[in-house]
Each structure stands twice: as C-alpha cells, then as structure tokens.
Amino acid sequence: MLVDSHCHLDFPDFEAERADVIARAVAAGVGRMVTISTRVRRFPDILKIAESFDEVYCSVGTHPHNAHEELDITADQLVALAEHPKVVAIGEAGLDYFYDHAPREAQAQGLRTHIEAARRTGLPLVIHARNADDDMADILEDETGKGPFPFILHCFSSGAELARRGVALGGYVSFSGILTFKNSSELRGIAKTVPTDRLLVETDAPYLAPMPHRGKRNEPAFVANTAQVLAETIGLGADEIARITTDNVFRLFKKMPRPADVDG
Template sequence: MEWIDTHCHLDEDAFTQDCEEVVTRAVDAGVKAMLAVGITLESCRRVLELAERFPQVHAIVGLHPNYVAAANPGDWEQIVALAKSPKVVGLGETGLDQYWDHSPIELQAEFFDRHLELSRELDLPFVVHCRDAEEAVVKQLKTHAERGPLNGVMHSFCGSVETAHVCMEMGMSLSISGMVTFKKNETIRKTVATIPLDRLLIETDAPYLAPTPFRGKRNEPAHVRLTAACLAEIRGVSKEEIAEATTANARRIFRLPVG
C-alpha cells in the first residue's frame, strides 16, 4: 500500500535531531510523499530546503494566520517568489484562527485573500487552517468561489457535515488527521463517513495530533497509515481501498509524481 502525508511540519524543532530517520521510517512504511508545510517566511525556506534534500518531500509555502501579524515588510513578496520553485506544490497554510489571539482577524482575512488570489494566479492548490472560525472561513471561500471552482484542501478537517459538503460543492477536498482516531471524536467520524472517496485525503500534521495509540507523543509521517486504518473501519472498506483513493487524490490535487 502507498500513502501520502498531505500535511506535516518536518522543519519544526521536534525533528531537528532525527529528520533523516523520520523520513526513512515513513518511506519504509509505504509513505511515497510527504508535504512539508511552512508557516512563516523562515519556515517556508526550511521546508523548501528539506524538499531539495529528500526526493519524497515536497513543499507548501505560505503564512499561517497566527503569524501574519509578526510578518515583516516584504515577507509576502518573498513567499510569492518561493512559491514559483518547482518543489513547491501548494500554498498555505492559510485561513482563519479565532482560538488563539496572535493576529487580528482582519489581518488574517487579508492574508487569506492573498493566498486565494495567488492560488489562481499560479494554479497551485491552497491549504486551509480553520480553528473556531468555520462560518467566517466558509463565507470568505464562497466569495472567491463566485469566480469559479476552488482548488483547495481543508486541512485537518473537523467541521460539520454541512461545512464539509459546502466546501466540496465549491470544488475543495478534505484532509483527515489523527484526531479522527480519538475516542471522543464521534462527530468527526460521522462526518468522515459522508465524504466521497474522491474528495478524501489523509495527513499527520506531524509533530502534532498523533493518532491513537501514540496520542500525546510526537507524531511523524509514518503514522499516517493509522489514520487511514481508522477511515477504513469507519467506512467499512479495506485499507487498500483507502490507500488507493487518498494517494490518487493527493497526486491529482498536488500534481505529485507517480513512483
């Protein structure tokens, strides 16, 4: 079986000492590609360096909504330049976060618009971070969808069935993280059961959100298969079917090479 981890943070301090071993374990577990996501300009530079270092790693660059207030003048222009690298397969993570109070929501919305506009300009998919901001995120996405279908992914989706289907109607796909394996998250599991296989992706968000039985420990891309196993159980299908569908979806959306 072949897996693709569509969202991880391999440039984080948690992987400083053993990044090569982490990548090797993932490859040995059947993970054919890992999409390393930047959150600041420096983070984006680091994920691009990792993508140059490891053939299985690809970069997604952008400014995370929690860090847009800390961005320096000229940072966005440098993100735009980095986005044109052949190792960059997407933009983000972008979106809105009303859980933390790190950046004014108006500034988050401005940068969300910038990422969505750049997505159309460069024909790259965008990755959405949404925390305690479901209604506002959907409203902003709808504004951009008036110009045509959106080429985007809802990262670590844990929203409602209604939001899931509105996003899919706009052309988007939904990526599921290890949270779906947590016992208390029955609502997420019910939502996941309603998502068509051709709109489903899997991710780790490593080093965060480690799936059961590793909850509370450092997550890593090799664990993406545990989230996939949970999805197979929820949907009453084989792990092979989940692997085939989610891997094909990731390759199509992010234009990843086969093999």
C-alpha cells in the same frame, strides 16, 4: 502507498533525527510527504528539507497565527516562490478563532492573499480553519465567485456544514489523527459524508498523533493509523483507502510526481 499530505518536518521536534523520521515513513509505505510552511520568511529552511529528500515536497505560505507578521507578503511573492519544482502547494493560511494569535482582520487579509496565489498558480491552498466555520465558508464562497481555486480543509475538525460547503466549492477534506480519538464519533460521522474522491489523510506532525500513539510525538509514518480508521469508518479496506487517498493527492497536488513504481 500512502501520502502524508501535511506535516511540519522543519519543526525543532525533528531536528535531531529528521532523516530517520523520513526513513521510517518510507519503510511504512509513505511514498510522499508534504512539509508545510508556516512563515514565508522561514521558507528557505522548508525548501532546504524538500530539496534534501526525494520523497519530500513543500508549500509556501503564512499560518494564520502569524498573519499579522507577514501582511507585507504579496500574492506576487508567493507566486514567484511557488515556481520552484519542489513547491506543490500554497499555505497554510486561514482563520483560527480558537487561539486568536493574530487579529481576525489580518487573518482574513492573509487568507485572501493566499487564495489569489492559489488561483494564479493552480496549486492547492492548504487551509487552516478552527472555530471559524461561518466566516471561512463565506470567504471561500466569495472568492470562488471571483474565480475557482483548488483547496484543502486540512486537519479537519470543524462542523458538517463547513465540510459540505467546502466540498460544494470543489474542495478536499483532510483528516488527521483526531479522527482516531475515542471522542471523535461526530467527526467520523462527517467523514462518512465526504465523497471518496475528496478525501485525504495527514499527520500534522509533530502534533496530534493518532491512536495508539496518542500523547507521543507524531511523525509521518503514523499516517497509516489514520488511514486505517478512515477505511473502517467508511467501510473500505486499508488497501482501497490507500489507493483512493493517494490518487486524490496526485490529482490535487499536480506538480508532485508519483514515484516511478506506483501506478496511476
């Protein structure tokens, strides 16, 4: 069994065939999918999808691109929404200095609000970090000093130092289809340095389809391709990396139940 720890099933790309996409994932051995919130004000749409499919769970939060639009969303509100049994994570929140769609101060403020919610709920914070390695690591270290909280550096494409500092704080590192790209040798080198008990795989669907699907719309079934490359990168078999990453998911996403037929 594999788990797609990060996808966006509410996006318009899947509107016409969402049930088929989920069915293909299940047929490919993907037993759980976490569909990730990008705007709290659209959370009802995310929750409806999670409630409609046994294999799908969700998060609640505001993407850094939209941070300035939802600065009025409080940690109390996030905590309250996270009480729903289908909500297993906070976020995604973070820092994106590549696009800078939101003022950096707003991104940092939103990130700290989400950290507070993750700390209070014990749910993992899904972190988006792009071109912001130093500031991200500094905020994580500062906030961990106020009290630990679980987190994932999702769709990891940052530098080795952020991975090192994140793991040192207890964080997990999730790899997407980027890991499979021919020009990602440096990223594969970083993957080798991450302890196996901190590794996750994801699609970030509909984006970043792994080889050999690159250039197509991504979907949760394709997480198997990323898992295969991760296995080859760190010198393990496909079955072993599936077991490791799945165990890691259920250790981190404590509210998300394992399927009844999966040991662990």
